[in-house]
Structures are given as C-alpha cells and as structure tokens.
Amino acid sequence: MVVVDTPQRMQEIANKLKREGKSIGFVPTMGYLHEGHLSLVREARKHNDTVVVSIFVNPLQFAPNEDLDRYPRDFKRDEQLLENEQVDYLFYPTVENMYPQGFQSFVEVEKLTKPLEGRSRPTHFRGVTTVVLKLFNIVKPDKAYFGKKDAQQLLVIKRMVEDLNLDIDVVGMPIVREEDGLALSSRNKYLNEEERKQAVCLYKALLRAKELIETGVEESKKIIEEMEKAIKQYELAKIDYISINRLSDLEELQKIEKNNTLVSLAVFIGNTRLIDNMWF
Numbered sequence: 001m002v003v004v005d006t007p008q009r010m011q012e013i014a015n016k017l018k019r020e021g022k023s024i025g026f027v028p029t030m031g032y033l034h035e036g037h038l039s040l041v042r043e044a045r046k047h048n049d050t051v052v053v054s055i056f057v058n059p060l061q062f063a064p065n066e067d068l069d070r071y072p073r074d075f076k077r078d079e080q081l082l083e084n085e086q087v088d089y090l091f092y093p094t095v096e097n098m099y100p101q102g103f104q105s106f107v108e109v110e111k112l113t114k115p116l117e118g119r120s121r122p123t124h125f126r127g128v129t130t131v132v133l134k135l136f137n138i139v140k141p142d143k144a145y146f147g148k149k150d151a152q153q154l155l156v157i158k159r160m161v162e163d164l165n166l167d168i169d170v171v172g173m174p175i176v177r178e179e180d181g182l183a184l185s186s187r188n189k190y191l192n193e194e195e196r197k198q199a200v201c202l203y204k205a206l207l208r209a210k211e212l213i214e215t216g217v218e219e220s221k222k223i224i225e226e227m228e229k230a231i232k233q234y235e236l237a238k239i240d241y242i243s244i245n246r247l248s249d250l251e252e253l254q255k256i257e258k259n260n261t262l263v264s265l266a267v268f269i270g271n272t273r274l275i276d277n278m279w280f
C-alpha cells in the first residue's frame with residue numbers, strides 16, 4: 001500500500017490509473033477505522049481494480065462547539081488495518097493541503113440537508129459535500145462507498161452526484177453492529193463503561209419501531225411515542241430527535257410508506273451524541 005499525502009500526487013496517480021483503464025473504488029473516511037469502514041473497503045476490493053481509502057478529519061464539517069480537536073485518531077493502526085485489506089493507496093492529506101490559504105469555494109445541497117442532522121448541525125453537510133467533491137476530483141473514483149449509518153449523508157451525496165453530473169456510482173452499505181446492536185462508530189470510543197451499556201438504547205428503540213411497523217402500525221406519531229418510551233428507560237440517554245421521513249426526499253411522514261421510509265434518531269449518551277437508523 002502506498003501512502004500519498006498531497007492532492008497533486010494523488011491526482012497524478014488517479015490520472016495514470018485511468019489512462020491504464022483501471023477502475024478505482026474509493027472509501028472516504030475520517031480514520032479511527034472499525035469493522036464498518038472495513039466492510040466498505042472489502043466491498044470496494046471485490047468490485048474494482050484499484051482501491052483508494054482516504055483518511056482526513058475534515059474541519060469544515062465540525063461546528064466550533066463540536067469534537068474536532070478530540071476526534072479519535074490512530075494513523076498507525078489504521079494504516080495496518082488497510083494494509084491487511086490489500087488497499088492500494090491510502091490518501092492522507094493535511095488540512096493545509098486540502099484547504100490552502102485563499103480557499104473559498106463550497107458545495108451546498110439545499111433541501112435534503114435541512115431536516116434531521118441538519119437541524120442540529122446546520123453547517124455540517126456543507127462541509128461534507130465540499131470535502132467529498134474535492135476528494136472525488138482528486139481520486140477520480142468509478143465507485144465510492146458510504147455506510148448507511150450516516151443515512152442522510154448518503155442521500156445528500158447521491159443528490160450531489162446526480163445534480164452535478166458526476167460520473168460516479170455511489171454505493172450505500174449496511175450498518176455494521178456490535179453484538180448487542182450498537183451501530184459501530186468512531187465516536188463510541190468516547191463512551192465510558194456505563195454509557196456504553198446504555199448506548200444500546202438507540203437500537204432498542206429502532207427494534208421497537210420495527211416491531212410496530214411489522215404488526216401493521218402506520219402512524220408515525222404512535223411509533224415515535226413508543227420509541228421515546230424505549231429510550232426513557234435509560235437514565236443517561238437524552239433524545240435529540242426521533243424522526244420518520246420519506247427516504248426519497250426526507251419529508252416528514254405522518255404515515256409509514258412501504259419501502260420508502262427512514263426511521264432515524266440522535267441521542268446523547270452523557271456528552272456523546274450518537275445516531276442510528278433503519279430503512280423500511
């Protein structure tokens with residue numbers, strides 16, 4: 001595996017791969033890799049000649065009050081994990097290389113970014129789409145892989161790719177969970193022992209929604225009330241939002257729509273904000 005630390009060098013490599021007719025599968029990450037990331041890497045490895053993974057903790061997508069400075073990092077461990085997965089190139093740029101002095105261009109997906117995460121984190125998706133478009137232009141992937149745990153991020157990136165006519169296939173991959181159901185996330189590292197136990201409440205609430213939907217309950221209000229009850233059994237949990245939205249446009253739904261419904265939630269466990277979702 002070759003570690004590449006400048007956008008210019010990565011672009012030269014991508015251009016050469018293209019000239020040679022090699023397909024490029026790309027997994028953008030912020031590092032501190034877990035099995036969720038590795039499932040994306042394995043999928044990319046299966047379907048592409050070349051696999052590129054990026055590690056870049058993108059300051060643009062963190063608000064000033066968020067966890068940019070303490071976001072977990074462990075480059076050596078990540079490098080070894082990616083080496084084990086036979087990744088070809090690890091793109092690991094610095095903030096100065098990605099956002100040199102004078103940088104002032106941004107990408108904004110207007111409507112899809114407003115509800116859910118956008119309500120709590122109004123500047124987040126502008127940072128995500130800006131860095132992802134930059135990464136796409138640098139790495140020139142044929143296919144790019146994202147986890148469904150960040151469901152809204154996946155939908156926003158798909159929208160950007162369609163709206164801006166990018167010739168990239170965006171692949172969404174299933175959420176990978178711990179044995180008790182907690183969705184894998186680099187932020188789980190912030191949880192202490194008791195918080196970690198109680199963090200399962202997000203999954204428990206989603207299971208409750210699933211149970212209700214499968215027994216024919218359709219009203220969002222009823223499902224959300226039951227999910228709230230499930231969360232309130234955990235004393236360290238504080239709900240940020242629970243929401244039921246149409247998958248295609250993220251409009252709030254009064255009633256479940258078959259094969260087009262996203263049930264999602266964000267919950268603080270102590271000081272750590274976790275998100276999770278299920279697609280119905």
Ligand code: PAF
Nearest residue numbers: 028029030058128131150
């Ligand atoms: O999902 C993430 O880790 C980040 O939002 C991404 C897509 C790598 C952009 O910084």
